[in-house]
Amino acid sequence: MLLTASVAALSTGGLESTAFAQHEDIVRRSAFFESEAWPIIERECLPCHGSDGRPKGGLRLDSRPAMVKGGDRGPAFDEANPESSLLLRMISWEHEDYQMPPTGRLSDDDLAILNEWVLEGATWADGVGADPADADADDDIPVGGDWWAWQPLVRPEVPAVEESSWVRNPVDAFVLAGLEASNLSPAPEADRHTLVRRVALDLTGLPPTPAEIAAFLDDDAPGAYERMVDRFLESSQHGVKWARHWLDAVRYADTDGYERDRVKPAAWRYRDWVVDAINEDLPWNRFLVEQLAGDELPDRDLSTLTATGFYRLGIWDDEPTDVELAKNDDLDSIIDVVSRGMMGMSVACARCHEHKRDPILQGDYYRLAAIFRDLAPYKERMGNAIDAKNVTRQVPEHFGAEGEAKFTDGRRRYEAERASMLEALRAHVDTVVAPDGSDPRDVGLVAHYPMDDAELGVLRDSTGNH
Numbered sequence: 001m002l003l004t005a006s007v008a009a010l011s012t013g014g015l016e017s018t019a020f021a022q023h024e025d026i027v028r029r030s031a032f033f034e035s036e037a038w039p040i041i042e043r044e045c046l047p048c049h050g051s052d053g054r055p056k057g058g059l060r061l062d063s064r065p066a067m068v069k070g071g072d073r074g075p076a077f078d079e080a081n082p083e084s085s086l087l088l089r090m091i092s093w094e095h096e097d098y099q100m101p102p103t104g105r106l107s108d109d110d111l112a113i114l115n116e117w118v119l120e121g122a123t124w125a126d127g128v129g130a131d132p133a134d135a136d137a138d139d140d141i142p143v144g145g146d147w148w149a150w151q152p153l154v155r156p157e158v159p160a161v162e163e164s165s166w167v168r169n170p171v172d173a174f175v176l177a178g179l180e181a182s183n184l185s186p187a188p189e190a191d192r193h194t195l196v197r198r199v200a201l202d203l204t205g206l207p208p209t210p211a212e213i214a215a216f217l218d219d220d221a222p223g224a225y226e227r228m229v230d231r232f233l234e235s236s237q238h239g240v241k242w243a244r245h246w247l248d249a250v251r252y253a254d255t256d257g258y259e260r261d262r263v264k265p266a267a268w269r270y271r272d273w274v275v276d277a278i279n280e281d282l283p284w285n286r287f288l289v290e291q292l293a294g295d296e297l298p299d300r301d302l303s304t305l306t307a308t309g310f311y312r313l314g315i316w317d318d319e320p321t322d323v324e325l326a327k328n329d330d331l332d333s334i335i336d337v338v339s340r341g342m343m344g345m346s347v348a349c350a351r352c353h354e355h356k357r358d359p360i361l362q363g364d365y366y367r368l369a370a371i372f373r374d375l376a377p378y379k380e381r382m383g384n385a386i387d388a389k390n391v392t393r394q395v396p397e398h399f400g401a402e403g404e405a406k407f408t409d410g411r412r413r414y415e416a417e418r419a420s421m422l423e424a425l426r427a428h429v430d431t432v433v434a435p436d437g438s439d440p441r442d443v444g445l446v447a448h449y450p451m452d453d454a455e456l457g458v459l460r461d462s463t464g465n466h
Helices: 002-044 064-069 086-092 108-119 132-136 170-181 192-204 210-217 224-233 236-249 267-279 284-293 302-312 323-342 362-372 388-431
Strands: none
Touching (some): 192 224, 192 236, 236 323, 267 302
């Protein structure tokens, strides 16, 4: 019995000793990785193979699972045969097709460190690099040019449907195909009263008037629906309703925000320009160009200049603590609105790093910033109205030859009307006399109310109150 216990004790002690030695080895290799291997990987590999950008070759080297998963050429680390790992072949520069990093071969010391680390199992230290769980997080998410938004436009085939009699145009076929795929049937056609109400709310944001309802209900001729739609499209309220959507997209506001929340005295001019542009059916490309560069157009006029009020929307700190930071924040706001509102995509991520999903480089962001960099800086004249001090010089410059002629004619008529009014005023003054018959122009001091005397400067009513 004693012998058995002794053997068991010796066996247990041996196991504990082995486990302790293994633990010590893991600790040593983790420390070696964190102090020696990781700085090399971080410096030489992660600029192209990290998680902050689009990893080249689909390979990430910022976590052990990512290395095992590998990229387009397979796993970077071979767990079964570490000496055959792709990473070692890449950094060895012994093969023409495997020469990493592309900036030049690593030093002998760096190569020795990485070789030792890989051959010992590529042990990773906790808390270093990316979260290991992220290695497979992107598998089902297309990156860069593979995303659906970057695919070329292709006219799809019109789907075949069972209830073909319901289809009046190709769009109906797509709608009906979706319904049939879900075992649904189209709703019954709406009655005329419902139709006119829906169209009015959609196109003008207001319910139809009794007259508008009657006009549609009483129109039995073919094309009645189209004529009803046209009437609402021609309504000035159509521009008001749909301008709200654009004004929301470009962060329109009548005030600056921040603690003072000062009023933007001319912001309404831009708002009205958007309403008019929609009502006049201004082409989409021209609608954007006038807002982005209305002051640079060869045919610029007051309308195109007003459109550039786009740049003065959103929050605006009129007295920032850090002027340079405020300028760059305003640039970021403009870039964000241009990209999301006009391009249907966000590039804001690229302010700090290359986009993780879309093919947008950080350099692209700052190229956009350079375009808008010359916008009027802080502490210049507020508002976008023409400077009254230089109106005679600026108006002809802004309006061209035709505008200059109109301005000159208007000034001539103003001067003539002003002279006539002054003459009439002088004639009227000559006929005015004071109640006592004296000439008002000869009357001297009428009243004196000193404000620095406690009694003389006090006015009282009949009750004696101040």
